[in-house]
Amino acid sequence: MTASETEHFQQMSKSAWQQLHQAVINLSPQHFSGADRQQLTILLIQQLSHNLQAQNLAEFWNHCQEYGEAVDRIANELSRLPPTLEFVDRLPANCFSPGAYVRWKPLPEDSDETDTGTIVGSFYAPSQRGWNWKYLVLLDRSSYSRQFCIADTAWESDLEGWQRKQCH
Numbered sequence: 001m002t003a004s005e006t007e008h009f010q011q012m013s014k015s016a017w018q019q020l021h022q023a024v025i026n027l028s029p030q031h032f033s034g035a036d037r038q039q040l041t042i043l044l045i046q047q048l049s050h051n052l053q054a055q056n057l058a059e060f061w062n063h064c065q066e067y068g069e070a071v072d073r074i075a076n077e078l079s080r081l082p083p084t085l086e087f088v089d090r091l092p093a094n095c096f097s098p099g100a101y102v103r104w105k106p107l108p109e110d111s112d113e114t115d116t117g118t119i120v121g122s123f124y125a126p127s128q129r130g131w132n133w134k135y136l137v138l139l140d141r142s143s144y145s146r147q148f149c150i151a152d153t154a155w156e157s158d159l160e161g162w163q164r165k166q167c168h
Helices: 003-027 034-051 054-066 068-079 084-089
Strands: 101-104 116-127 130-139 151-155 159-161
Touching: 003 034, 116 151
Parallel strands: none
Antiparallel strands: 101 116, 101 159, 116 130, 130 151
16 A cells, blocks of 8 residues: 555545544433543444454445446436535425325236325435436235235336225
């Protein structure tokens, strides 16, 4: 390692220590002293180093290489975002609010019977077509997919508003 690389590594290590220590400060009980929090940070680092195994690291690096292209694509997409506050101000309005009843749009080859459910949340996320709204849908008990899961996510373009069936 060159002197420049060593200095860079030391700066990164110091930054990582500070971030972990700040998390310990934020999450530890108020009655912990500064020395207690510092000791807890050291214990966390020691525990991590004891639990790391060479095979796990090798698998992690292989995973990184396999998915490096996808990570690069996401990083590139994220780098094009404006600063957070500007980004939030420019979000398009979403079509569905929590509590809205929706169904998945039927595909041409499928019947009209598709999953239905209630919107319980939404988030703005990158997709193959750019940034779009994605929803968390709590599935109805009568939905076909309910036999394997109780909730699913869907892009806004895949959903449509729907009326609940009325029981008489």
